[in-house]
Amino acid sequence: MHGLTAADIWTGASINVGEVYAGLARDITNGTHRTPGLGHAAHNSRLIARVEQAARTGVRH
Secondary structure: OOOOOHHHHHHHHHHHHHHHHHHHHHHHHHOOOOOOOHHHHHHHHHHHHHHHHHHHHOOOO
């Protein structure tokens, strides 16, 4: 991450959040369910925790 500033990181995060809100607005308008929900977030959180654990221990499950 050499060369990145906090502004670079937060700008990317802001764009990501904006895209989720835009997708939610489309779902509400169109009656669809394409925006990722809590289940998707929980899956990603568990995945990241496993990757971090593997990086610390050298053991993959």
